[in-house]
Amino acid sequence: MTEILHVRDVTVRFGGVYAVQNVDLRINNGELIGFIGPNGAGKTTLMRVITGIVQPQSGRVFLQGVDITDKATHLRIRAGLALAQQIVQPLRALTLLDNVAIACGSDKTRHALKSMWVTDIRSERAQARELLARVGLSHVVDELPGTMPLGYLKRLEVARALALNPRLLLLDEPLAGLSQKEAASLADLIATLNADGQTILLIEHNLREVMRICPTLYVQDNGKSLAFGKTDQVMSDPNVRNAYLGVGHA
Amino acid sequence: MSYEITLMTTMAISVLFALSLNFITGFCGQISLGHAAFLGAGAYTSAMLSKADVPFLFTIPAAAICAAMLGAIIGLASLRVRHDFLAITTMGVGFLFVGIIRQQDFFGGEIGIAGIPSSGFGKGGFMLICIALALTFAAFSLYVRRSWMGFVFKSIADNEDVTRVLGIDVSRYKLIAFIIGTGTAGVAGALYAHHFRFVGPDSFGFVESISVLAMVIVGGIGSVWGVIFAAALLSVLPMLVQFIDDYKLLFYSGLLFAMMRFSPDGIAGLCTRLFSSIPRRVPDNGGNNR
Numbered sequence A: 001m002t003e004i005l006h007v008r009d010v011t012v013r014f015g016g017v018y019a020v021q022n023v024d025l026r027i028n029n030g031e032l033i034g035f036i037g038p039n040g041a042g043k044t045t046l047m048r049v050i051t052g053i054v055q056p057q058s059g060r061v062f063l064q065g066v067d068i069t070d071k072a073t074h075l076r077i078r079a080g081l082a083l084a085q086q087i088v089q090p091l092r093a094l095t096l097l098d099n100v101a102i103a104c105g106s107d108k109t110r111h112a113l114k115s116m117w118v119t120d121i122r123s124e125r126a127q128a129r130e131l132l133a134r135v136g137l138s139h140v141v142d143e144l145p146g147t148m149p150l151g152y153l154k155r156l157e158v159a160r161a162l163a164l165n166p167r168l169l170l171l172d173e174p175l176a177g178l179s180q181k182e183a184a185s186l187a188d189l190i191a192t193l194n195a196d197g198q199t200i201l202l203i204e205h206n207l208r209e210v211m212r213i214c215p216t217l218y219v220q221d222n223g224k225s226l227a228f229g230k231t232d233q234v235m236s237d238p239n240v241r242n243a244y245l246g247v248g249h250a
Numbered sequence B: 001m002s003y004e005i006t007l008m009t010t011m012a013i014s015v016l017f018a019l020s021l022n023f024i025t026g027f028c029g030q031i032s033l034g035h036a037a038f039l040g041a042g043a044y045t046s047a048m049l050s051k052a053d054v055p056f057l058f059t060i061p062a063a064a065i066c067a068a069m070l071g072a073i074i075g076l077a078s079l080r081v082r083h084d085f086l087a088i089t090t091m092g093v094g095f096l097f098v099g100i101i102r103q104q105d106f107f108g109g110e111i112g113i114a115g116i117p118s119s120g121f122g123k124g125g126f127m128l129i130c131i132a133l134a135l136t137f138a139a140f141s142l143y144v145r146r147s148w149m150g151f152v153f154k155s156i157a158d159n160e161d162v163t164r165v166l167g168i169d170v171s172r173y174k175l176i177a178f179i180i181g182t183g184t185a186g187v188a189g190a191l192y193a194h195h196f197r198f199v200g201p202d203s204f205g206f207v208e209s210i211s212v213l214a215m216v217i218v219g220g221i222g223s224v225w226g227v228i229f230a231a232a233l234l235s236v237l238p239m240l241v242q243f244i245d246d247y248k249l250l251f252y253s254g255l256l257f258a259m260m261r262f263s264p265d266g267i268a269g270l271c272t273r274l275f276s277s278i279p280r281r282v283p284d285n286g287g288n289n290r
């Protein structure tokens, strides 16, 4: 198995608060890892360290063996990452279709000056249509995000991340805000993507779905790694139970 | 006839100048509060070259390059930083520009540069050149809007951080918009210098920067047709109404404020809303409309 991501001894401090403390995490090609932990455990922060939105105080991040710690966010994306954010951030002036199409066109947007000479967007829109259909949004492709319910926007985030065709797909609570039925169907899609070979790191609060689709779990609490391993083993780990039941989150 | 020609020429130069800012502020969402400095850089370049007997048409590209180089330096220094840093830097550059021009005898100091040679095309010919350049840049703007570059600009204007997470080199795109916009302001400056046959430090100050921003905002940020309309109208208003000429800053900032408050998408937005046959009702958040 080849290693896709290696987070090595990463620490992030916000003022006096350790959001992430000496964390190590390795993800191999083809894995689907469920990343759980109570609110404030530093899950989103670790995601942001991986994508370069947050700079760690110490530690390194490697993508396919290359140290990307000092690289700008857009270069890390080009190197094979994609992120669906916890707080949805649609481009509000663009239709759902174009929100995804712009990500599909990453070859056309790579070189800024060259992008001026290209106007054809048909193939990207066709691709975007397919991706939106995959997340169950084909009936609203021409709508603006402002008119859409949260559940739709969460799925839009996922479609847009998929459009980047990443080596590693990072999903930050994609199921939050979805109805039980919607959550189950998006979880199914995530499992299917993984079965098709997509490597995925999935942050999720919905334990039921996580336990259903993720073979491997990584648990963080209070910024520290708590457990990593097979899902049933991790879930029976007393430390993990404590972290969840003790703090009172589920 | 001569008065109409003057009016039309003034309009065309203003339209070009406003469209140059529209490229930066309208397309790319980057607020510049010192755009007149680039008009000035072009105007002074063209004026001084003309006085050194360089033919008018050759001074145009020189003015564009000079203004664009200034734009590149400022863009490189400020576009990589936080979102609204450009507004502050450009305002500073605007004041600095006027300050430097004032101090240096090389640039004519307080008195400015008078007696700029005529363009050599006559008043009518010069007007046609101005109109042709304004229309060319308008057509270019409309084209860019349709290109992938325009698509990215729209995305950046919407949300820079998201655009970055989509793998796009946001700083590079912003820099290109800024260089094209400032270079074009330089072209407008060359026309300005040969229209009035005089340039002075007072012509390129804060008031000018605010008026051109008002034109872009009143026209409707990003809308090429709206900006053309607003620039044409607002550029001649002070010539027609003495009161507005006397209270330019008050008038333009008042207009700016009113527009931001009552129709943030400008005249273009106003028209869209008035003429759209099916009024769209937008639910304020996502309820259960599935």
Ligand SMILES: Nc1ncnc2c1ncn2[C@@H]1O[C@H](COP(=O)(O)OP(=O)(O)O)[C@@H](O)[C@H]1O
Pocket (backbone or CB within 6 Å): A014, A017, A018, A019, A037, A038, A039, A040, A041, A042, A043, A044, A045, A046
């Ligand atoms: N930008 C920030 N500035 C200050 N504190 C932050 C910031 N982002 C996160 N934190 C803090 O870091 C901790 C971890 O947050 P986060 O990574 O969002 O947790 P999770 O995603 O696991 O709920 C929390 O205590 C949070 O308040």
Ligand SMILES: [Mg+2]
Pocket (backbone or CB within 6 Å): A043, A044, A045, A086
């Ligand atoms: Mg979070």
